[in-house]
Amino acid sequence: MALKGNLRDFSIIQVLNLINLxxxxxxxxxxxxxxxxxxxxxxxxxxxxxxxxxAVPLIKIMARSKLIPNSVAASLSERYRTLNDMxxxxxxxxxxxxxxxxxxxxxxxxxxxxxxxxxxLTEGLFNFEADELPxxxxxxxxxxxxxxxxxxxxxxxxHEDLKNEIPSLDVALKFAERPGVNIRxxxxxxxxxxxxxxxxxKNSIKQIAAAAKLNDFQIRRVVYNxxxxxxxxxxxxxxxxxxxxxRAIPARNPIEQRNLxxxxxxxxxxx
Amino acid sequence: MQTQTVKIVVTGPFNAGKTExxxxxxxxxxxNTEKKVTSESEKVKNSTTVAMDFGRxxxxxxxxxxxxxxxxxxxxxxxxxxxxxxMLGFIxxxxxxxxxxxxxxxxxxxxxxxxxxTPYIVVANKQxxxxxxxxxxxxxxxxxxxAIKLLPCTAKKKSSVKTVLLxxxxxxxxxxxxxxx
Numbered sequence: 001m002a003l004k005g006n007l008r009d010f011s012i013i014q015v016l017n018l019i020n021l022x023x024x025x026x027x028x029x030x031x032x033x034x035x036x037x038x039x040x041x042x043x044x045x046x047x048x049x050x051x052x053x054x055a056v057p058l059i060k061i062m063a064r065s066k067l068i069p070n071s072v073a074a075s076l077s078e079r080y081r082t083l084n085d086m087x088x089x090x091x092x093x094x095x096x097x098x099x100x101x102x103x104x105x106x107x108x109x110x111x112x113x114x115x116x117x118x119x120x121l122t123e124g125l126f127n128f129e130a131d132e133l134p135x136x137x138x139x140x141x142x143x144x145x146x147x148x149x150x151x152x153x154x155x156x157x158x159h160e161d162l163k164n165e166i167p168s169l170d171v172a173l174k175f176a177e178r179p180g181v182n183i184r185x186x187x188x189x190x191x192x193x194x195x196x197x198x199x200x201x202k203n204s205i206k207q208i209a210a211a212a213k214l215n216d217f218q219i220r221r222v223v224y225n226x227x228x229x230x231x232x233x234x235x236x237x238x239x240x241x242x243x244x245x246x247r248a249i250p251a252r253n254p255i256e257q258r259n260l261x262x263x264x265x266x267x268x269x270x271x
Numbered sequence: 272m273q274t275q276t277v278k279i280v281v282t283g284p285f286n287a288g289k290t291e292x293x294x295x296x297x298x299x300x301x302x303n304t305e306k307k308v309t310s311e312s313e314k315v316k317n318s319t320t321v322a323m324d325f326g327r328x329x330x331x332x333x334x335x336x337x338x339x340x341x342x343x344x345x346x347x348x349x350x351x352x353x354x355x356x357x358m359l360g361f362i363x364x365x366x367x368x369x370x371x372x373x374x375x376x377x378x379x380x381x382x383x384x385x386x387x388x389t390p391y392i393v394v395a396n397k398q399x400x401x402x403x404x405x406x407x408x409x410x411x412x413x414x415x416x417x418a419i420k421l422l423p424c425t426a427k428k429k430s431s432v433k434t435v436l437l438x439x440x441x442x443x444x445x446x447x448x449x450x451x452x
Contacts, residue, residue: 197356258447260334261359264277265440267330271296271433 003128007032012118013152015126020044020145027132032124037114040134045142048134049111056110058085058103058139065106067098084137107141112148119152120159120217155217162220165227166234169206169216173199173223173232195222196231204237275334279439280354281324282341282379283364284372288396288426289340290324292364295432297326297338355386360443362435364426365413367395367403373412380413390442391419394435398423 003018007030015028023044030037040048050056059080063073076097080088092098098106188196191214198208209219226232281289294301301324324340339354355361361383365376376393383391395409404412410421422438425431 193354254447254450258444260275260277261440261443261447263334264330264336265437265444267328267336268296268433268436268440271328271429 003130004126007121007124007126010126011156012121012126013149013156015128016115016145016149016152019128020149024128024130025133026128026130029127029129030118030121030124031126032121035117035121035124037118039114040132042133042142045144046111046115047140047142048138049114051114051117055135055138058088058107061110062092062098062103062106065109067102067106072097084135085139086137089139103139104141107139108143111141111143115148115152116155117215119155120215159217159220162217162224165224166205166220169209169219170204170237171234172201172204172237173208173226174201174235175199176230176233191218192222192225195219195226199232201235202237205234274332276337277334278337278339278358279436280339280341280358280361280383281364282354282361282383283396284366284369284375284379286369287364287366287372287376289364292362292394292396292424292426292432292435293324293326293338293340295427295429296328296436298329299327301326355383358387358389360390360392360439361387362439363391363393364396364424365393365409367397367409367423368400370404370412373409377413390439390446392435392439392442393419393421394424395421396424396426399425 003015003024007015012030018024019028019041021044025042026040028039028041030039035051036053037049037051038053039046057077059068059073059077062068063070068076076092080091083091089100089103092103093100191212194212195208195214198211203211205219205223208214209216212219214222223232223234227234281292283289290301324338326338326340328336328338330336339358341354363376363380363383366372380391380393393409393413393415395403395406397403398406406421406423410417413421415421420438420442422435423431424435
């Protein structure tokens, strides 16, 4: 029986759960308007994943996992360009660049990132091609799905709640005039700060998400936290035109800059 | 008219007094992102800033000054580059009573200079304490060029912090003038 359908009717979590429980072997193709992915399973375990249809070379996966610095990755790619992933993995281990565990960890993290990127899809076609195997030259990793399914399930519920709180991403944010008094203990992480740096009535939340490289779920979660902290408020978008993140010094003209600094000086003097 | 914002970053080693400095002049409750200190060696105080402190001074109807304090602990230095983006200038705060942090202060100063070639000043905090190092000694310890402003400060005193901010702003003006000429 063909396992295919739309994620609107059968969520990615349900598809993964089915593959896991039925110990299926084959390739799952996901195709939505925003992303595509190919996941290959062997007896219910994930053995291969790629976002888009082109395989990502091992060296790039290792660089993305920060196991190899980008500069070194570039030279290794050049030096070993004739090797496939399996041969390259063995070479990296033998030459002492990486251990086998590091390579497996890097690949597993890469796979998880791809799966996490799919969790927020609410629309898109999926198609499972039974018995399709990964390229024989790929690294033989088998990743159990239970943990990632639980994580995805939790995230899907959270995403639903967040969508109720922030139904539209086509609104803008502005700094709250008077942040509440009970926000002293809030902890902002790097992701939240990235979003804060783009807060401007001209930027929609969708544009901020694109600039900060966050998906819909991530941006909703960050904005929700900032709203709860009383740091920002949602407002109607000022302008439909996308704008760059605000410059800390809006005026580039030295005379204007000087004027700006003088105004700040005058104000500080009155403190 | 849309509000413009300018940003000044306050950086320095752990427990130098960055949060206190911002708190002294901010017109809002400082958005403080403190976390319980877990490292034994850093248990000089119970909590520390992990992402940033965030203070604000309204200049006029369409201009706001934001003061950002960086996390002091080395393991949070991934935030420094993000915080330094687009800043008007920065303040390197050192604890005058803890010479063991001077080397770190020097490193932070170099790092920020690399991120953004904006004007900066160095501020020796806790100068009101008996065991504070003198400014001359701190200048030597930090290997500061004579052209770099090094100011005494007591971060918990508004008047002292006001002087510090003004000195940085004057340094920024000088920089603008030199660029013009």
